[in-house]
Amino acid sequence: MSNVIKNPRNGCALHGALQTVQEIEGAVPVVHANAGCGVINYLANKTVGNGASRYSGFATPGTAVQERHVIFGGASRLREQIKNTIKVVNGDLYVILNSCESAMVGDDVDAMTREIVEQGEPVACTLIAGFNGGSHYGYEHVIYDILKSIDGVKKNEKSTDEKLINIFGIVPEKDPYWQGNLEEIRRIFAGVGLKANLFFGVYGGVNDLVNAKNAVASVVFSRWGELPAKLLKERFDVPYISVSSLPNLASDERELIEKVSEYAKIDPEVKESFLESEGRYERNYLSRIRDDIFEYDLGKRTLIVGDEEQVIRYGKLFKEVFGARVVGAVLTDALKKDEEHETDNTEILEAVAENIYITSDEKDIEDIIKRSRAQVVIGSSLEKRIAEKNNVSLLEFSYPIYHRAILNQTTVGVRGAVEFVSDYITAVKQAEKEKSQVLHDYLKQLKNQNSWQGHTSKKGQVKQINLVSELAARESI
Amino acid sequence: MSFLDERKALTREKRLSSLSHFHGTLEGLIDETSGAEIKQRIRTFSQVHVDETIYAFDVLSKIEDAAIIVNGSIGCAALGIGQDQEKDFSWFSTNLVERDTILGGDDKLREAILRANEEKHPKAIFIIGTPVVAINNDDINSVILELEDEIGIPIISIYTDGFKSKTPVTGYDIVTHSLLKYLIDKNVDLKDDYINVISFSENIEDVASIAGILHELNIKFQVLPRFSNVDEIRRASKARATVVLNPDEGDYLARELQEVYGVPYIESEAPIGFRGTKNFLQRLGIFLNIEEQVVKYIDEAEAKISEQFVSNILEDKRVFVDASLSKVYGYGRLLTNLGGQVVGFSSPFVDLENRKQLKRFDFLNKNAIAIIGNGQQFEKANELEKNGIDIYFSENVGNSFVTDEGAVVVSTRNRVTYGFEGVDVIIASVRRALRLKEKGTGGSSYKDSFKRRSGNWYVKQEVS
The missing domain is CATH 3.40.50.1980 (Nitrogenase molybdenum iron protein domain)
Incomplete structure (x- = not known):
C-alpha cells in the first residue's frame, strides 16, 4: 500500500x-x-x-x-x-x-x-x-x-533501416538534462555511423514514432522504456537491448556500441576510431584533474538521491573517477513492487552503493542522509534544507533543480562526465575558498583579542568550521 | 450580507454571477453585464487553465507556520514543486491510488495530519481538497473532529475540488471563508492600531513596494493572508481598518471583516501607476487622519517621477492589456499616458462587482476588444495579428504565443509594478520590450482558418 x-x-x-x-x-x-x-x-x-x-x-x-x-x-x-x-x-x-x-x-x-x-x-x-x-x-x-x-x-510500410536505433528510457523533464543527454546519445551513435531515433527534443518528432518500427534495434536506458521496446519486438520484430544506465565513461560507450553492433551494421574501423577518440578525450581531461583529486580529497563519502538510472550512472562515475564510497542510494522513481518490468538492477545497484533505499519522502530521505554520515549528496533542490541542516555538501543533479537554466547541458557520455566532474570540483574549490576565508577571519580575530575571555566568545562564532564547511553547504554545491 | 453562515464558500458564479467567457467589444461587455445576473457561456474548445485548487494552495503555502496537506492523488501535490519555496517549506500528499478511490482515503488523511503535526509543529493544518476526494465524497470532517482535540491546533478543510467553478479566484474565496470561520479571532472587543493589507496573489516585490510606503508614512500594518503567519491572521479582526491590494481577490475578505467583526474597509483601486497609487494612499490618509503627511509624500514622489517620465515612448503603438479586471484600469491608464493606444484587454473573469470598473475604462474606445477568459491563449491569438497589436502587456505566465503572432510582451512577472516605484519599472520594461519588437519567432500554433473566424463560433450559451 x-x-x-x-x-x-x-x-x-x-x-x-x-x-x-x-x-x-x-x-x-x-x-x-x-x-x-x-x-x-x-x-x-x-x-x-x-x-x-x-x-x-x-x-x-x-x-x-x-x-x-x-x-x-x-x-x-x-x-x-x-x-x-x-x-x-x-x-x-x-x-x-x-x-x-x-x-x-x-x-x-x-x-x-x-x-x-x-x-x-x-x-x-x-x-x-x-x-x-x-x-x-x-x-x-x-x-x-x-x-x-x-x-x-499514420500508415507506412515497414522497411528496416539498418542504421536506425530507437532510444527509450530518457524521461523528458524528469531527467533535468534530458535534452542534452539525448543530443549526446545522438552524437555517440552518429560517431559510429548510426542514427538515433530520439522521439523528443531538437532532433525528434512525430515521424520518429512512425519510423520506430523500422529501426534495426531499440536501446532501453532505464526500466522506464521497456514496455514500448517490447511492443516493437512483439509487433514488428525490432529487437531491444536493456542497459541499466546511460553511458558516462569511454568504457561505457564501448560496451554500449559493442552491444548495439550485434544488431546494427557498424564499420569496425569507424567504430574503433571513434571509441579511441572518446577514450583520448576522457583521458586528457581526467588526467588534468589528478592533482585536484588528491589535494582536495575528492573521494568523499557520497550519497545519491534520484532516479535509479541516475543513481547507477553517478555512482559508478564517483567510484571510478574519485574512488568515492557511495554509502547510500535513494531511488525516487523505483517501485517497491514492480510487476510490469523484467529489468532487475539489484545486483548492479548493490555493486554501486552500500545501501539501497526506495522512497521519495523527504522525512525518509532526511533520516537516511543523517544516518549515512555522507559528506556529499548528489540530489535535487529538495535536499537543500537537509544538506544545510546536516552540514553536507549538495550537488544538485536530479529533479527538481531550482534556479538554474538547463537547456542543452549534458551529464552523459565522456563530455557529460567531464562537465559533471568539473561542476563537482568547482563546488569543492569554492567551498574550500570560503572555508579558508572564515579561518583567516578567525585568526585575525584571535590576534586582535586582549584577553582569553574574548578569545573564547569570538571562537564560538566560527566554531562551525569542519571538513565540509557549513558555508559550502549553504552554497549548495 | 455575510456569507459566513454557509458551510462552504459559494463559487464566484453563484455569489457574483461571474462570467468566464466573453469575446467582443467593451460596449458589448458592458451591455452583457448590465443585468441582475450575467448569462453563462460554454466553450466547446478550451485550453487548460488554473483552477481554485491551485490558487488556494498558492496562498496557503505563503503562511509561514501552517502545514498543508494535499488530499488527492500524487500529481495534485506537484503543486508544491511549483512553489519553488524557501528552504523551510514542505507539504504532504495523501497519495491516493486506485484502491483509495474505491475504499476511501480517510486512513491516509489521518496519517497525514498526524505526520504534519509531528514533523512541522504547525499552528494550523490546512487540508486542500482535490477532484478525486470530491468525486469519492470522502468524509474529511469526521477525521478532523476526531483529531482536532488530540493534537490541539485548528485543522481546517479547504473545500476546493477543481471542477465546480470556472473562476479560479473562487480558491481565494474558499480560503477566505475557512480563515474567517475557523481561524480569525472572534473576540473583537479591543481594536489595535494596525491596518490589514490584504494580498492574495501579489509577488513579494509588489507587497514590499507598498509596505515600504506604509513604513515611510509610519502606518502600522500586517499583510495577510499571503506572507503572513497564523497569529497575524487571527488578529485580523482586531485591526483598525482593512485595505486591499487587488479588489478582485481581496474584496470578499475585507467585506466580511467589516460585516462580521466591524473592521472598516477602506475601498480603493489597486495601487498601480501614479494615479492609482495616489488614490490608494489618499483614501488611507483620509481614514487615518494623516492627509497632510500623505499629500507631502505624494508630492515628493510625483516630483521624482516627473523628472523621468517620458510621455511618448509608446507613440504609434497599439497595446493590449491582459490582467485582472481591477488592474486593467491602472495599467491601461499608465500605458495611455506613455503615448500608447490601448486597443483591447482581456481578464480572467468579470462579475457583478466589476461593473463599476468597466464604466471607468475611459481610455478605451467603446469598440475596443474585450476578451474574458482564464488563460485561453487561442482567443487572444485570434485578435493579435488581425488588429496589428504591437505591445502585449501581461501579468500572466507563459506568453510566448504572443511573439508567434507578431507582438512583443511586457510582463509584470518578477518585478515591481505597484506603487510609485512600479511606474519607473514599467517604463523601463516597455523600453526593453520595444527593442525586441519585430524579433518574433513566427510559426503560429493556431490554424489560419481559425484566426480568420470570429472568436465566438465555438461558444454555446448555458442552458439553465
Missing part, C-alpha cells in the same frame, strides 16, 4: 504522459481532466528551467471538465473538444490523455478516439489515470499506447 508522502517530487501518470507528448515536435496533447490538472505539471516544471515547449502550459488543449461532466459523464465534452482541437490547433498527431476524474466517472475515451480516427484524423489516446502511477509510468505508457495505435493512424 502506498503511503503519505512529504514533498513528493515526481507528479502523477498524467503529468508524465503530458510532458512526454509535449516534447514530441508536432504532437498536440489534449487533456481530458479538470482545468488545473494540466497546469500543475507546467507550474512544477517551470521552476526547473528547461524552458517550455510549444504545446505546454496554458497552450495545452483540455476539456476543463466541470461538475456536470462529473455527474453526467464527460464523453460528449471530449468529443467536441477533439473535433475543435483539430480545427484550431496545428498538429501532426493529437494525443488524448485521460485523468483521475475521467477514469472514476468512466468516460469512454477510447470510443471517442476511435470515432475521430475513423474520420481519418491523426489521433491517439492513452487511458492511464493520474492515480495509476508516477510520471515515469506515464512516460512509458503513453509512448507504448501511441506506438500501439500509430500504425492505424
Whole structure:
C-alpha cells in the first residue's frame, strides 16, 4: 500500500504522459481532466528551467471538465473538444490523455478516439489515470499506447533501416538534462555511423514514432522504456537491448556500441576510431584533474538521491573517477513492487552503493542522509534544507533543480562526465575558498583579542568550521 | 450580507454571477453585464487553465507556520514543486491510488495530519481538497473532529475540488471563508492600531513596494493572508481598518471583516501607476487622519517621477492589456499616458462587482476588444495579428504565443509594478520590450482558418 508522502517530487501518470507528448515536435496533447490538472505539471516544471515547449502550459488543449461532466459523464465534452482541437490547433498527431476524474466517472475515451480516427484524423489516446502511477509510468505508457495505435493512424510500410536505433528510457523533464543527454546519445551513435531515433527534443518528432518500427534495434536506458521496446519486438520484430544506465565513461560507450553492433551494421574501423577518440578525450581531461583529486580529497563519502538510472550512472562515475564510497542510494522513481518490468538492477545497484533505499519522502530521505554520515549528496533542490541542516555538501543533479537554466547541458557520455566532474570540483574549490576565508577571519580575530575571555566568545562564532564547511553547504554545491 | 453562515464558500458564479467567457467589444461587455445576473457561456474548445485548487494552495503555502496537506492523488501535490519555496517549506500528499478511490482515503488523511503535526509543529493544518476526494465524497470532517482535540491546533478543510467553478479566484474565496470561520479571532472587543493589507496573489516585490510606503508614512500594518503567519491572521479582526491590494481577490475578505467583526474597509483601486497609487494612499490618509503627511509624500514622489517620465515612448503603438479586471484600469491608464493606444484587454473573469470598473475604462474606445477568459491563449491569438497589436502587456505566465503572432510582451512577472516605484519599472520594461519588437519567432500554433473566424463560433450559451 502506498503511503503519505512529504514533498513528493515526481507528479502523477498524467503529468508524465503530458510532458512526454509535449516534447514530441508536432504532437498536440489534449487533456481530458479538470482545468488545473494540466497546469500543475507546467507550474512544477517551470521552476526547473528547461524552458517550455510549444504545446505546454496554458497552450495545452483540455476539456476543463466541470461538475456536470462529473455527474453526467464527460464523453460528449471530449468529443467536441477533439473535433475543435483539430480545427484550431496545428498538429501532426493529437494525443488524448485521460485523468483521475475521467477514469472514476468512466468516460469512454477510447470510443471517442476511435470515432475521430475513423474520420481519418491523426489521433491517439492513452487511458492511464493520474492515480495509476508516477510520471515515469506515464512516460512509458503513453509512448507504448501511441506506438500501439500509430500504425492505424499514420500508415507506412515497414522497411528496416539498418542504421536506425530507437532510444527509450530518457524521461523528458524528469531527467533535468534530458535534452542534452539525448543530443549526446545522438552524437555517440552518429560517431559510429548510426542514427538515433530520439522521439523528443531538437532532433525528434512525430515521424520518429512512425519510423520506430523500422529501426534495426531499440536501446532501453532505464526500466522506464521497456514496455514500448517490447511492443516493437512483439509487433514488428525490432529487437531491444536493456542497459541499466546511460553511458558516462569511454568504457561505457564501448560496451554500449559493442552491444548495439550485434544488431546494427557498424564499420569496425569507424567504430574503433571513434571509441579511441572518446577514450583520448576522457583521458586528457581526467588526467588534468589528478592533482585536484588528491589535494582536495575528492573521494568523499557520497550519497545519491534520484532516479535509479541516475543513481547507477553517478555512482559508478564517483567510484571510478574519485574512488568515492557511495554509502547510500535513494531511488525516487523505483517501485517497491514492480510487476510490469523484467529489468532487475539489484545486483548492479548493490555493486554501486552500500545501501539501497526506495522512497521519495523527504522525512525518509532526511533520516537516511543523517544516518549515512555522507559528506556529499548528489540530489535535487529538495535536499537543500537537509544538506544545510546536516552540514553536507549538495550537488544538485536530479529533479527538481531550482534556479538554474538547463537547456542543452549534458551529464552523459565522456563530455557529460567531464562537465559533471568539473561542476563537482568547482563546488569543492569554492567551498574550500570560503572555508579558508572564515579561518583567516578567525585568526585575525584571535590576534586582535586582549584577553582569553574574548578569545573564547569570538571562537564560538566560527566554531562551525569542519571538513565540509557549513558555508559550502549553504552554497549548495 | 455575510456569507459566513454557509458551510462552504459559494463559487464566484453563484455569489457574483461571474462570467468566464466573453469575446467582443467593451460596449458589448458592458451591455452583457448590465443585468441582475450575467448569462453563462460554454466553450466547446478550451485550453487548460488554473483552477481554485491551485490558487488556494498558492496562498496557503505563503503562511509561514501552517502545514498543508494535499488530499488527492500524487500529481495534485506537484503543486508544491511549483512553489519553488524557501528552504523551510514542505507539504504532504495523501497519495491516493486506485484502491483509495474505491475504499476511501480517510486512513491516509489521518496519517497525514498526524505526520504534519509531528514533523512541522504547525499552528494550523490546512487540508486542500482535490477532484478525486470530491468525486469519492470522502468524509474529511469526521477525521478532523476526531483529531482536532488530540493534537490541539485548528485543522481546517479547504473545500476546493477543481471542477465546480470556472473562476479560479473562487480558491481565494474558499480560503477566505475557512480563515474567517475557523481561524480569525472572534473576540473583537479591543481594536489595535494596525491596518490589514490584504494580498492574495501579489509577488513579494509588489507587497514590499507598498509596505515600504506604509513604513515611510509610519502606518502600522500586517499583510495577510499571503506572507503572513497564523497569529497575524487571527488578529485580523482586531485591526483598525482593512485595505486591499487587488479588489478582485481581496474584496470578499475585507467585506466580511467589516460585516462580521466591524473592521472598516477602506475601498480603493489597486495601487498601480501614479494615479492609482495616489488614490490608494489618499483614501488611507483620509481614514487615518494623516492627509497632510500623505499629500507631502505624494508630492515628493510625483516630483521624482516627473523628472523621468517620458510621455511618448509608446507613440504609434497599439497595446493590449491582459490582467485582472481591477488592474486593467491602472495599467491601461499608465500605458495611455506613455503615448500608447490601448486597443483591447482581456481578464480572467468579470462579475457583478466589476461593473463599476468597466464604466471607468475611459481610455478605451467603446469598440475596443474585450476578451474574458482564464488563460485561453487561442482567443487572444485570434485578435493579435488581425488588429496589428504591437505591445502585449501581461501579468500572466507563459506568453510566448504572443511573439508567434507578431507582438512583443511586457510582463509584470518578477518585478515591481505597484506603487510609485512600479511606474519607473514599467517604463523601463516597455523600453526593453520595444527593442525586441519585430524579433518574433513566427510559426503560429493556431490554424489560419481559425484566426480568420470570429472568436465566438465555438461558444454555446448555458442552458439553465
